[in-house]
Amino acid sequence: MPPTLSAGLLLLLAYLLGALSGSLLLGRLRDVDIRQHGSGNAGGTNALRTLGWRFALQVVAFDVGKGALAVWLALRLAPADAMVTPDVLAYGAAGAAVAGHVWPLWHGFRGGKGAATAVGALLLLWPLSVPLLVAVWLLVLGLTGYVGLATVLAAASLPLWGWLLGIDGTRMLFAIGVALFLAFTHRANLQRLWRGNESRFERARLLHRLRMRA
Template sequence: MNPLALAVAVLLAYLLGSLSFAVIVSRAFGLADPRSYGSKNPGATNVLRSGSKPAAIATLLLDAFKGALPVLLVRAFGTRLGLGADTQAAEATVALAAFAGHLWPVFFGFKGGKGVATAAGALLALNPLLGLATLASFALIVAFFRYVSLASIVAAAFAPFYQLLIWGMGPLVPAIVAMSLLLVWKHGPNIRKLLDGSENKLGQKSAAAAAPTRRPTR
């Protein structure tokens, strides 16, 4: 494997991950900055609290896309760029880099989101069946309990076990474990809210989510 090619791929994946689409989409839709209301998390769930479903869906899809794109590009072009005949290790590395970019975005003061959609996109690209199994676990918890944070934590905890039990050890496992641990860690405040009963449920609108009103022009 060419170390320079891998370093460039990792850097580009991190920079792509650093695009905080919750903020970018909210600006495009004329909404308040998602870092200013609700959970103050720049993610699709918090954008949904603004009351704009299209903005939340756009954020979700774009965040997932930025997790999947680096993996797919390495798979398509990695061999000819010197990333090895089997590019799985490189794919896992760039997936983790994009995820890290979402958590600590260089373009937004290193203050990012929790990475649920980006991790989902990365898993779907790395191993589509694993991604679908993880999303099914997420959807099941959301359907029964209506807590996105709880569903995210449960899905993150199960993802490495699915990979190990069904596909065994391999180059994907370290990256999947790292993403899962980071995702659970980023949900620390949500865990405390779940325990004290103050966590918001899916679709609950924040009173402070409306865009700032402008003074009427004369």
């Protein structure tokens, strides 16, 4: 098989893996489509609101896993004589998996927002970034209670961490792409936040309560 065709098939496979929505597939086992409940989004946050934290953890694990699997397959099966290096193909597979999650072929192109799948890809492509992202996410969530804002700001920190750590150009382009893409998929959250009617998880505002007591 020509190496260009092999690379294209790996990208297609990554998209199809990404298009397997954890919340929708696991929700079917409970005869629930979470897009008909809560915010209508097929992601981890709405899974938490709809069916509780155990279900949400299963959804997040599924979506993180498919992102990691898409990258792993691209790295392992990348043709040696393709026009792009295996690393570049792996970043492309990560982007394809995230796009599949947001616009899933199997679920009428109505998916989630891509954060968990991106984290799964980063576990293989840039492992050090994941604890840094989680730290920013927990900090913002603990102070504000806004999951969408925490996700957007955590993603926005990626290029900054990359600059501080001196990462290569390909990884930096991916970091910037993830930051911009997650801001785009969370645009409705940002608009509601601007209008003052974004949903807030009050129980998550642990740092805010500690600060108020100090």
